[in-house]
Amino acid sequence: xxxxxxxxxxxxxxxxxxxxxxxxxxxxxxxxxxxxxxxxxxxxxxxxxxxxxxxxxxxxxxxxxxxxxxxxxxxxxxxxxxxxxxxxxxxxxxxxxxxxxxxxxxxxxxxxxxxxxxxxxxxxxxxxxxxxxxxxxxxxxxxxxxxxxxxxxxxxxxxxxxxxxxxxxxxxxxxxxxxxxxxxxxxxxxxxxxxxxxxxxxxxxxxxxxxxxxxxxxxxxxxxxxxxxxxxxxxxxxxxxxxxxxxxxxxxxxxxxxxxxxxxxxxxxxxxxxxxxxxxxxxxxxxxxxxxxxxxxxxxxxxxxxxxxxxxxxxxxxxxxxxxxxxxxxxxxxxxxxxxxxxxxxxxxxxxxxxxxxxxxxxxxxxxxxxxxxxxxxxxxxxxxxxxxxxxxxxxxxxxxxxxxxxxxxxxxxxxxxxxxxxxx
Amino acid sequence: xxxxxxxxxxxxxxxxxxxxxxxxxxxxxxxxxxxxxxxxxxxxxxxxxxxxxxxxxxxxxxxxxxxxxxxxxxxxxxxxxxxxxxxxxxxxxxxxxxxxxxxxxxxxxxxxxxxxxxxxxxxxxxxxxxxxxxxxxxxxxxxxxxxxxxxxxxxxxxxxxxxxxxxxxxxxxxxxxxxxxxxxxxxxxxxxxxxxxxxxxxxxxxxxxxxxxxxxxxxxxxxxxxxxxxxxxxxxxxxxxxxxxxxxxxxxxxxxxxxxxxxxxxxxxxxxxxxxxxxxxxxxxxxxxxxxxxxxxxxxxxxxxxxxxxxxxxxxxxxxxxxxxxxxxxxxxxxxxxxxxxxxxxxxxxxxxxxxxxxxxxxxxxxxxxxxxxxxxxxxxxxxxxxxxxxxxxxxxxxxxxxxxxxxxxxxxxxxxxxxxxxxx
Numbered sequence: 001x002x003x004x005x006x007x008x009x010x011x012x013x014x015x016x017x018x019x020x021x022x023x024x025x026x027x028x029x030x031x032x033x034x035x036x037x038x039x040x041x042x043x044x045x046x047x048x049x050x051x052x053x054x055x056x057x058x059x060x061x062x063x064x065x066x067x068x069x070x071x072x073x074x075x076x077x078x079x080x081x082x083x084x085x086x087x088x089x090x091x092x093x094x095x096x097x098x099x100x101x102x103x104x105x106x107x108x109x110x111x112x113x114x115x116x117x118x119x120x121x122x123x124x125x126x127x128x129x130x131x132x133x134x135x136x137x138x139x140x141x142x143x144x145x146x147x148x149x150x151x152x153x154x155x156x157x158x159x160x161x162x163x164x165x166x167x168x169x170x171x172x173x174x175x176x177x178x179x180x181x182x183x184x185x186x187x188x189x190x191x192x193x194x195x196x197x198x199x200x201x202x203x204x205x206x207x208x209x210x211x212x213x214x215x216x217x218x219x220x221x222x223x224x225x226x227x228x229x230x231x232x233x234x235x236x237x238x239x240x241x242x243x244x245x246x247x248x249x250x251x252x253x254x255x256x257x258x259x260x261x262x263x264x265x266x267x268x269x270x271x272x273x274x275x276x277x278x279x280x281x282x283x284x285x286x287x288x289x290x291x292x293x294x295x296x297x298x299x300x301x302x303x304x305x306x307x308x309x310x311x312x313x314x315x316x317x318x319x320x321x322x323x324x325x326x327x328x329x330x331x332x333x334x335x336x337x338x339x340x341x342x343x344x345x346x347x348x349x350x351x352x353x354x355x356x357x358x359x360x361x362x363x364x365x366x367x368x369x370x371x372x373x374x375x376x377x378x379x380x381x382x383x384x385x386x387x388x389x390x391x392x393x394x395x396x397x398x399x400x401x402x403x404x405x406x407x408x409x410x411x412x413x414x415x416x417x418x419x420x421x422x423x424x425x
Numbered sequence: 426x427x428x429x430x431x432x433x434x435x436x437x438x439x440x441x442x443x444x445x446x447x448x449x450x451x452x453x454x455x456x457x458x459x460x461x462x463x464x465x466x467x468x469x470x471x472x473x474x475x476x477x478x479x480x481x482x483x484x485x486x487x488x489x490x491x492x493x494x495x496x497x498x499x500x501x502x503x504x505x506x507x508x509x510x511x512x513x514x515x516x517x518x519x520x521x522x523x524x525x526x527x528x529x530x531x532x533x534x535x536x537x538x539x540x541x542x543x544x545x546x547x548x549x550x551x552x553x554x555x556x557x558x559x560x561x562x563x564x565x566x567x568x569x570x571x572x573x574x575x576x577x578x579x580x581x582x583x584x585x586x587x588x589x590x591x592x593x594x595x596x597x598x599x600x601x602x603x604x605x606x607x608x609x610x611x612x613x614x615x616x617x618x619x620x621x622x623x624x625x626x627x628x629x630x631x632x633x634x635x636x637x638x639x640x641x642x643x644x645x646x647x648x649x650x651x652x653x654x655x656x657x658x659x660x661x662x663x664x665x666x667x668x669x670x671x672x673x674x675x676x677x678x679x680x681x682x683x684x685x686x687x688x689x690x691x692x693x694x695x696x697x698x699x700x701x702x703x704x705x706x707x708x709x710x711x712x713x714x715x716x717x718x719x720x721x722x723x724x725x726x727x728x729x730x731x732x733x734x735x736x737x738x739x740x741x742x743x744x745x746x747x748x749x750x751x752x753x754x755x756x757x758x759x760x761x762x763x764x765x766x767x768x769x770x771x772x773x774x775x776x777x778x779x780x781x782x783x784x785x786x787x788x789x790x791x792x793x794x795x796x797x798x799x800x801x802x803x804x805x806x807x808x809x810x811x812x813x814x815x816x817x818x819x820x821x822x823x824x825x826x827x828x829x830x831x832x833x834x835x836x837x838x839x840x841x842x843x844x845x846x847x848x849x850x
Binding site: 040052055069071072108114115116125126144256288291292 | 485715
């Protein structure tokens with residue numbers, strides 16, 4: 001297919017009319033498809049159903065002398081800590097097990113910093129200005145946490161191997177109002193890239209102007225490979241420790257996309273001092289998270305090998321969905337110079353950059369035709385994608401046949417809006 | 426038995442020596458008993474074990490079209506809301522279902538007020554001074570929430586029918602820095618009394634100087650009767666509404682002492698506007714609490730009648746324990762003028778006022794002899810019981826035979842310290 005930029009006005013007009021006709025006939029079908037959130041499909045939930053029968057009796061509700069049904073256990077059962085510690089490559093005393101939501105743990109971590117500061121620093125709420133760096137495109141729920149707390153967000157461009165570290169290093173070392181940066185270091189949301197060793201080392205060696213600067217390392221997809229070979233990712237806590245910066249990172253993860261999104265177990269990790277300071281404040285907040293559900297997970301997942309084996313089952317289900325997306329993008333959009341994307345080796349998303357100025361329009365056209373995608377702009381702070389280019393595709397929730405239609409439809413709208421944009425010029 | 430105050434020095438000295446001897450022989454037994462926390466006993470947990478098998482398959486994990494295993498449901502399943510709404514006498518849209526901890530919901534509510542204010546008011550963290558009224562004796566974890574946030578606590582005396590409302594009304598109407606009051610209105614912690622209609626009406630008709638004043642109505646023991654007849658308690662939200670103050674109260678409760686303390690379901694309730702404002706902020710904090718566990722509770726408890734029937738089983742188990750405590754107190758301490766207590770009709774505690782200046786000493790003596798009680802002073806803000814009198818007895822966790830020894834031991838120490846105190850004069 002010819003690049004659109006090289007086509008004549010006549011060719012483009014003919015193409016536009018034919019695409020429009022195709023769109024209208026799609027629209028007339030009255031579809032109802034949802035590619036909006038990184039939500040596992042029902043078939044993925046089913047592979048964890050044994051979780052539901054892991055604790056069914058008095059005997060089964062106890063582990064190493066602890067009755068999980070009763071009060072106690074502020075930061076999790078030791079056996080659950082062990083699984084997470086192995087998963088994240090940290091010690092068990094560097095782990096705090098939470099409830100069912102790592103988002104909640106991230107929110108609470110920022111809220112604690114706002115209210116109490118970090119390890120003796122001034123509470124962020126008492127400061128004139130607090131800023132976070134936000135690699136873009138990124139995860140909308142990270143951004144809304146900042147927005148809620150009135151934290152100013154500074155976008156930083158993502159490269160193929162992670163955030164632009166020249167910019168990160170410069171800003172973090174110069175501006176003491178910069179207190180944090182959001183990272184999804186493995187199979188990033190939405191780009192699907194994994195940070196290179198160089199990027200992780202540069203993170204670990206940051207020289208922040210703020211003593212209470214923290215890297216919010218949301219390792220949401222730490223075991224979420226699509227293929228047998230996993231993207232390698234350096235251990236941030238180890239690297240920080242080597243650099244004499246061991247308190248500089250908070251790590252987050254969960255089993256939301258390992259077992260059940262609505263009833264999994266979340267975790268945060270970091271240096272022993274960070275965890276100790278966090279635990280101290282948590283004692284005023286709760287008696288402790290649901291231990292029965294932790295025990296279900298301990299029995300079901302067993303250990304890191306168990307987690308890895310289980311994740312292969314997920315991969316087998318969702319890999320074909322990713323391939324539908326990628327093959328369709330390739331077939332429909334390659335070589336015409338109007339869109340770009342990356343082939344991820346894991347995670348939950350494909351990030352699509354459409355023709356500049358067209359993302360909102362693509363989203364609206366799809367919505368009119370019954371296909372819901374994550375809002376255009378959602379992957380940027382304040383919903384502001386300056387080039388109006390980025391769209392996040394979440395392939396896991398629709399069925400294979402729904403997905404085939406939805407992505408074809410997406411490609412059609414990407415082409416249609418691009419042609420119209422070029423014709424406007 | 427004669428009142429200690431009427432005994433001669435010689436009689437008291439003889440008594441002291443005999444009590445001391447008895448204490449030493451108790452101590453020599455090397456006991457290990459815990460009456461410190463309001464923790465259900467293992468036999469109480471067992472009556473909820475069917476909860477563990479309420480959701481064991483794909484079919485069972487769905488309710489009215491919702492797959493509880495997946496994401497979604499910020500404020501709870503409608504069916505769980507219904508059970509709580511009926512329990513608290515409110516509408517389902519006046520309810521937000523949380524995770525496993527009502528303490529966490531209370532903490533989060535105060536944290537939200539600190540960070541964002543309430544319905545447009547100035548965030549409390551931006552104010553010079555924030556104060557809470559704390560009826561005493563009260564629940565230590567309420568007080569530690571205040572202390573954590575730097576909220577100044579003002580103790581208010583408890584009468585037989587609730588807090589001293591003359592003081593509450595005066596302070597709340599005069600001082601706009603007073604933003605809240607902690608209440609356990611039914612079977613109060615630790616006193617075991619229930620607020621009278623008059624007290625509840627006076628609460629509902631408060632004219633606070635602060636527009637964002639809130640009553641934190643911790644209805645922890647709403648269905649926790651020890652006998653067939655329940656202490657009546659007026660519905661605070663109804664009364665507030667009648668008084669034109671419908672936004673003035675937040676209500677909290679949970680199933681922690683209905684099903685499993687470590688894996689129950691918590692709730693907050695209040696006017697539709699309060700709940701709407703809360704939900705709006707919660708969307709930035711979490712995708713939603715564990716719905717599978719809610720579904721277990723929906724299936725297990727069924728409805729309010731189911732809850733009540735279940736609570737009768739608890740009462741049958743713990744009533745004898747309360748009776749051991751009360752009978753022993755009566756037998757050992759009645760008529761000698763050194764201690765006071767109230768016989769509760771429900772809840773989890775017996776509050777014991779010992780001879781002034783002796784509570785800490787009693788606690789220490791018991792600890793030395795292997796009997797752990799809640800720290801003396803814990804029932805007062807800042808751990809400061811000005812008369813050093815109050816001790817909280819939590820009868821539910823020990824077995825009946827352990828409890829018999831522990832309470833006898835307690836009475837012995839109460840007598841011993843009183844005699845010594847009187848002899849010091």
